[in-house]
Amino acid sequence: MPDLTEVSARELCSNADGLSVTEQYPDCTVEMMLEEDGIRVEWEDIGEGICGDYNPEDPDDIPLLRFSVSILLDGQWEAVEDASYCTQMPVDTPVPILERALQFLFQEYKSALSDYPYHSVKRLGERLSWIGPDDFQTPACRENDE
Numbered sequence: 001m002p003d004l005t006e007v008s009a010r011e012l013c014s015n016a017d018g019l020s021v022t023e024q025y026p027d028c029t030v031e032m033m034l035e036e037d038g039i040r041v042e043w044e045d046i047g048e049g050i051c052g053d054y055n056p057e058d059p060d061d062i063p064l065l066r067f068s069v070s071i072l073l074d075g076q077w078e079a080v081e082d083a084s085y086c087t088q089m090p091v092d093t094p095v096p097i098l099e100r101a102l103q104f105l106f107q108e109y110k111s112a113l114s115d116y117p118y119h120s121v122k123r124l125g126e127r128l129s130w131i132g133p134d135d136f137q138t139p140a141c142r143e144n145d146e
Helices: 009-013 095-115 122-128 139-145
Strands: 030-036 039-049 064-073 076-090
Touching (some): 030 095, 076 095, 095 122
Antiparallel strands (some): 039 064, 064 076
């Protein structure tokens, strides 16, 4: 499984390999990325909430992360069709959970993209859009929450 490596937000925004939380650089929407073997999966905060755009005035709304998948074709990163979805993952989810979820997403797409673009990954993306923090809690974390 690929390792998540820390890089500066500036490097990440300019197409570097690795992982970064980019709080210092608000122009960069990429929160974390995992890249290996010509596949890139990233968490992005693009202002989405439970019912579309996040509404800070609505006490029931929460800001959510989106995952996006790209592949390297002829030296250029290209978005995979139907592989960018908002999830149930809040933007303030602890980094270790985001890392586990990103690694899971990467593995799911790595096998599904073996026949891309000849087979759609839309149903996979729709299914994975329902992931949330509880899906990636370790048993020790769950015991501490009780």
